[in-house]
Amino acid sequence: MKQTLMGNEAIAWGIVHANIQMVSGYPGTPSSEILKTVQKIQSDLKLDMYVQWATNEKVGFEVAYAGAISGQRSCATMKQVGLNVASDALMSASYIGNKGAMLLVCADDPGFHSSQTEQDSRVFAKFARIPVFDPSTPQDAYDFVKLAVEVSELFETTTMLRPVMRVSHAREIIHMNSETNFTKTDNRFKRDIKRWAAVPRAGRLSQGYDQLKRIEDIARYNYERFLKPQLDDLKGGKLLIITSGTADGFVRETLDDLDLKSDILKVIMPYPLPVKELKKAFDKYEKIIVFEEPYPCVEEQIACEKVYGKNTGTVHKIDEMSKEGVLKALQNIGFYEGKNIYEAPKIDLGFEVPARPPALCPGCPHRDIYYSIMKVFKKSKSIYPSDIGCYTLALAQGAIDTVLCMGGSVAMASGFSIANPDKTVVATIGDGTFFHSGIPPLLNAIYQSHKFILVILDNSTVAMTGRQVTPERFHQAIDIKKIVEGCGIECLEHNYSHNMHENIDFFKEVKKKYEQNDTPTVVVVRQFCILDNPRAKEFVPNIYAKVDEDKCVACDQCTTIYKCPPMHYNEHGKIEIDPFLCAGCAGCLEVICPTGAFEIDKREK
Amino acid sequence: MKYQIVIAGFGGQGVVFLVKVLSICAGEKDIAFIGTENHGMSQRGGAVSCDIKIGDFKNPVIDKNQADMIIGLDKNESLRNLAYLKQDGIVIVNSDESYPDIPIKVVKADVNKKALNGELPIQGLNVYMLGVALKNEKNFPFTVEDVKKAIKKINPKLAEQNFEILEKAIKEN
Secondary structure: OEEEEEHHHHHHHHHHHOOOOEEEEOOOOOOOHHHHHHHHHHHHHOOOOEEEEOOOHHHHHHHHHHHHHOOOOEEEEEEHHHHHHHHHHHHHHHHHOOOOOEEEEEEEOOOOOOOOOOOOHHHHHHHHOOOEEOOOOHHHHHHHHHHHHHHHHHHOOOEEEOOEHHHHOEEEEEEOOOOOOOOOOOOOOOOOHHHHOOOOOHHHHHHHHHHHHHHHHHHHHHHHHHHHHHHHHOOOEEEEEEEEOOHHHHHHHHHHHHOOOOEEEEEOOOEOOOHHHHHHHHHHEEEEEEEOOOOOHHHHHOOOOOEEOOOOOOOOOOOOOOHHHHHHHHHHOOOOOOOOOOOOOOOOOOOOOOOOOOOOOOOOHHHHHHHHHHHHOOHHHEEOEEOOOHHHHHHHHOOOOEEOOOOHHHHHHHHHHHHOOOOEEEEEEEHHHHHHHHHHHHHHHHHOOOOOEEEEEEOOEEOOOOOEEOHHHHOOOOOHHHHHHHOOOOEEEEEOOOOHHHHHHHHHHHHHHHHHOOOOEEEEEEOOOOOOOOHHHHOOOOEEEEEOOOOOOOOOHHHHHHOOOOEEEOOOOOEEEOOOOOOOEOHHHOOOOOOOOEEEEOOOO | OOEEEEEEEEOOOOHHHHHHHHHHHHHHOOOOEEEEOOOOOOOOOOEEEEEEEEOOOOOOOOOOOOEEEEEEOOHHHHHHOHHHEEEEEEEEEEOOOOOOOOOOEEEEEOHHHHHHOOOOOHHHHHHHHHHHHHHHOOOOOOOHHHHHHHHHHHOHHHHHHHHHHHHHHHHHO
């Protein structure tokens, strides 16, 4: 059967068609649609599976891994930085192994489209000594899920599928199973304490030897099954191009565009590689060049005098793959001498096109809360650590000083308060991120009496990655306020108001409390996500704004520290509100404009 | 046939919807294609651009100097993506008369003005611009019927309303 699918949807179908019965993960771009789509398939076809978001990637991995140990096919999904969180479990699982398949889908983001690092999960797989598949297209991604499940069961090891953003978020026609005959096993956990609870030194040392042998066996399997059939067909010549993942498509298109011919070896399992056998194949060539992204994972395994790539400075070392990048590398290695066809003559527009950087949505309560925080805790007297989520976009308002990693704001607030006792530290974190990894650092801060303010922005959804449910939304017994109180301190609570002065008044109270407190002052602000329908409809007043041009003095206040996307200068040099973008939140009608130029737009919407 | 289209706009304008429509057009006719969409940081109001390559392609990204068409739902976003267009390519853009004079074929339609005048809801901007593209590019890889079929497949409830907008665009441009 053929279906037009996005890469992540193709992976989801692969999961269902591989009879994986437990799926657990944490959302993160570009991986989020995988689990969401499995949930949809499960609900449409009424399949008996466990498919749920976990509170973080480590929890997600561990839930799935226990399923795999019990002999049931299982899968954990996450983005590449999520693997950092799950890595403690992964490293150990790699020694212990599994019975049913343990598929780890980890989506990478070369080019930093929506991630704080460009790390290569294939290199992580190598570090953890587990096999990894690198799909180059959505079709590959669907097919490789099945291969990875096979390998995982055959060798009893966690096996990784590593799509990059241009696979996860690519779309094409997928050839897939015509029918979905989902079958699950009734395998159960079998006690084997020596294996499942192996301890240092003897137990783990022996598993370490097994791990080394296993990875050698998989390298041989990689050779026999995936590489040898290709190598047998290669002719030899001046250059052998080795590709992994999306690089394969970029290389083949570039060669077509430039009318060049070369042998290409597509590595579908970039770790572990049968290094000796591969190097033998190099005899037929003068030079070998490796195209992969983002790190030189294949290149480093096969490094020798003939091999060129990122480490030799032949291929670009950072940022996404492009055909222009391939062309330049082919120039660098002396395989192409023509001109750069991917360069158009620059058109001089006579002006700079204004950038449209990512911004908080019009009507997003985060904007008003950050505005209020800055109004009360002046920038010159405060430090604003923040965290990972939509609210990171308050950077555009100048309302954030640091962004490190999921949950990092809380412990950094501790550290800043110690290192900068003359400043008020106001940390912000979303509810999803607080549940993910914000609670242990809060406990730390309370028992060590660190003095700072923590504002938990509770919109009851993981908004940035597509509004997945948070634990409190799923199960109402879970409440942030009770969690904070359970840690032994008071939790101040505020309901976001579209009347700006109410938010500002609340933070004035927070400031007073902070001055009296010797422990963290924790605040939860109950908000909503403007895109979270139908919930948002209960909160948005539908009061639209316009500008009284006579009052506007072009002071830049609204375009710098409020920063709502509909606000821009018109040809008269006055602020104008784009009526199509205004969300009717009424947030700007109070306080924001020093001359009171914003007023209600009574036009019907 | 090979045809590469960049669709540019900002979050909330329905850029991704257009890629879905064109993907389904190709899928229904069993024409090979590969496309990509930028998810993540941009929610509402941030720049969004999507690529779709119709024909036998192997990676989803459109490189510079390669696109046959830019569909710009926003004037500035179309200008920002000009480097991806071939010199004999075409720009289909939602813009008023202020669009700069460039040595490339440009077809403008001022949909914002039409929406302000109540001629169509602003949510119809994307489908309207697709109509402008269908009308003005004889090499466009799909027909009006293909597009209608795809729109209906995505959302049968809104199909009639979208058809009206599509036909209005074809009539007016």
